[in-house]
Amino acid sequence: MPGILDYTHVTKDYGLPWSRRRVRALDSFSLSLExxxxxxxxxxxxxxKTTAIHLALGFMRPSAGAGQMLGRPFGDAxxxxxxxxxxxxxxxxxxxxxxxxxxxxxxxRIRPERLRLRCREVLQQVELEAEADRNVERLSRGxxxxxxxxxxxxxxxxxxxxxxxxxxxxxxxxxxxxxLLLESNRAGxxxxxxxxxxxxxxxxxxxxxxxxxxxxxKLSRTDDLLVRHDRYEIVARGVPAGxxxxxxxxxxPPAVSQxxxxxxxxxxxVLPLDANPSASSGQALGRxxxxxxxxxxxxxxxxxxxxxxxxxxVLSVNPVRRTLEEVFLEHTNKETGA
Amino acid sequence: MKxxxxxxxxxxxxxxxxxxxxxxxxxxxxxxxxxxxxGRPAEADIVFHAQHQAIxxxxxxxxxxxxxxxxxxxxxxxxxxxxxxxxRAEYLLAVLAGTVVLAAAxxxxxxxxSIWLSARTMLPSAGIWQLLPMVVAAAxxxxxxxxxxxxxxxxxxxxACTLAIFGAPTLLHAQxxxxxxxxxxxxxxxxxxRFSFRAEWSPNWMSVLAAVVESAxxxxxxxxxxxxxxxxxxxx
Numbered sequence: 001m002p003g004i005l006d007y008t009h010v011t012k013d014y015g016l017p018w019s020r021r022r023v024r025a026l027d028s029f030s031l032s033l034e035x036x037x038x039x040x041x042x043x044x045x046x047x048x049k050t051t052a053i054h055l056a057l058g059f060m061r062p063s064a065g066a067g068q069m070l071g072r073p074f075g076d077a078x079x080x081x082x083x084x085x086x087x088x089x090x091x092x093x094x095x096x097x098x099x100x101x102x103x104x105x106x107x108x109r110i111r112p113e114r115l116r117l118r119c120r121e122v123l124q125q126v127e128l129e130a131e132a133d134r135n136v137e138r139l140s141r142g143x144x145x146x147x148x149x150x151x152x153x154x155x156x157x158x159x160x161x162x163x164x165x166x167x168x169x170x171x172x173x174x175x176x177x178x179x180l181l182l183e184s185n186r187a188g189x190x191x192x193x194x195x196x197x198x199x200x201x202x203x204x205x206x207x208x209x210x211x212x213x214x215x216x217x218k219l220s221r222t223d224d225l226l227v228r229h230d231r232y233e234i235v236a237r238g239v240p241a242g243x244x245x246x247x248x249x250x251x252x253p254p255a256v257s258q259x260x261x262x263x264x265x266x267x268x269x270v271l272p273l274d275a276n277p278s279a280s281s282g283q284a285l286g287r288x289x290x291x292x293x294x295x296x297x298x299x300x301x302x303x304x305x306x307x308x309x310x311x312x313x314v315l316s317v318n319p320v321r322r323t324l325e326e327v328f329l330e331h332t333n334k335e336t337g338a
Numbered sequence: 339m340k341x342x343x344x345x346x347x348x349x350x351x352x353x354x355x356x357x358x359x360x361x362x363x364x365x366x367x368x369x370x371x372x373x374x375x376x377g378r379p380a381e382a383d384i385v386f387h388a389q390h391q392a393i394x395x396x397x398x399x400x401x402x403x404x405x406x407x408x409x410x411x412x413x414x415x416x417x418x419x420x421x422x423x424x425x426r427a428e429y430l431l432a433v434l435a436g437t438v439v440l441a442a443a444x445x446x447x448x449x450x451x452s453i454w455l456s457a458r459t460m461l462p463s464a465g466i467w468q469l470l471p472m473v474v475a476a477a478x479x480x481x482x483x484x485x486x487x488x489x490x491x492x493x494x495x496x497x498a499c500t501l502a503i504f505g506a507p508t509l510l511h512a513q514x515x516x517x518x519x520x521x522x523x524x525x526x527x528x529x530x531x532r533f534s535f536r537a538e539w540s541p542n543w544m545s546v547l548a549a550v551v552e553s554a555x556x557x558x559x560x561x562x563x564x565x566x567x568x569x570x571x572x573x574x
Contacts, residue, residue, distance in 0.1 A: 081423035
């Protein structure tokens with residue numbers, strides 16, 4: 001079953017075929033968006049994210065491959081009535097906000113009576129009703145970005161394509177934008193969002209794709225990407241002289257707080273949470289200390305038994321969760337060889 | 339249709355200040371030709387004013403139309419516009435419609451000035467009303483040719499080529515060479531240069547029909563090329 005947005009081996013080259021400066025922006029890129037999901041599109045600068053978006057909207061044609069948006073080939077004008085788009089560094093005509101929305105609404109073929117209603121609704125959604133009659137030229141960059149989002153929402157689209165939507169927003173507006181996107185998604189919209197703000201993506205996206213040098217490096221559900229099922233984190237307390245014993249058990253020096261490890265070797269991190277700054281870490285841990293041990297899945301049982309044998313109390317055992325930033329760097333560094 | 343009207347209106351609105359300046363210039367030249375209302379102006383001056391305004395309108399339309407795509411791409415405003423349910427053919431039609439409306443407004447103001455001048459010289463003004471549709475038709479061809487050329491040329495080259503295509507045969511004709519009569523604009527320029535308030539001047543209405551056909555052809559060609567252009571690529 002085709003997705004709401006499908007790329008099939010899409011390649012895009014910039015420059016003339018015989019030019020030495022010919023650049024491959026996308027290289028046999030394939031991707032399929034499922035209806036109703038929030039999809040995060042990540043990649044370093046020049047990875048080809050914006051090119052992929054522009055191809056879908058028909059701003060340019062692929063050099064090879066093909067794609068479909070809402071079941072129609074890329075570039076179909078009528079289909080775009082069902083799509084909302086917010087460009088990176090949004091450029092708007094200098095009109096009062098309400099008139100501008102009416103302008104874009106008319107281009108989206110919305111009937112006048114419905115358009116009046118939609119203008120009010122989207123201005124409320126982006127919290128700019130008070131600025132409805134102000135020329136967008138005189139609005140702040142963040143407000144212009146929100147007007148940009150309002151024009152994307154004006155046709156109540158099935159698919160929302162957002163290129164760096166939060167780049168010009170302050171933290172408060174960013175939270176509001178996140179809430180708005182989640183609300184839109186609950187209302188059934190599919191959201192395709194390209195962003196550098198990995199924390200935002202991590203919070204709202206169901207799936208993410210990492211693109212590097214025009215190639216798809218990783219495509220996964222966000223949870224699957226962030227949770228490492230090969231490593232577990234054990235937090236325990238009340239281990240008498242715990243860190244020394246435990247460290248000895250795992251063959252590590254006790255005062256080390258963070259250890260780089262090979263795959264099969266467990267990692268030990270000592271957290272002297274209630275430590276007296278003048279005391280040594282060993283004393284502190286002996287009284288109130290808490291230990292956090294990262295072990296491989298294979299040695300998890302062994303570590304737990306050792307903690308219990310030392311009289312410690314296991315507080316939690318969880319699969320290790322990474323940040324999206326770590327995952328992103330891992331994949332992009334792998335590609336660039338850094 | 340409404341989308342095209344909206345885009346054409348937006349096109350006009352964006353260019354309102356230079357156009358108002360141009361209108362002020364028309365009034366100023368008319369006042370100059372009419373000796374600022376003092377004394378009776380010479381018939382030659384009034385004819386010169388009408389002829390040259392007609393040619394200026396064509397040049398103005400070519401400039402305006404040739405620059406449209408470039409400006410919109412440079413400002414990146416075209417992205418949000420073409421992300422809506424608007425085809426590139428409709429977009430180009432809106433640019434042409436906007437240019438023709440501006441040219442018509444320019445031509446009307448110019449015609450009113452000429453009528454004022456002719457009335458002061460006791461000349462018949464019927465010819466001005468016949469000249470008006472000719473001027474608008476010539477401006478339409480100039481605009482459509484300029485838009486077509488600007489889909490693959492820098493706007494300055496596009497304007498220069500449009501003016502060359504319009505002007506070169508006319509210059510050859512004036513030098514008693516035949517001129518390429520089938521080229522767009524040529525029959526209009528010849529008629530403008532022959533314009534007179536007297537009864538001996540009569541318009542060639544076939545050239546208006548030819549202008550409509552040529553404009554449609556240029557619009558189709560422009561669409562065929564523009565459909566294949568990467569509009570998101572930054573322009574130089």
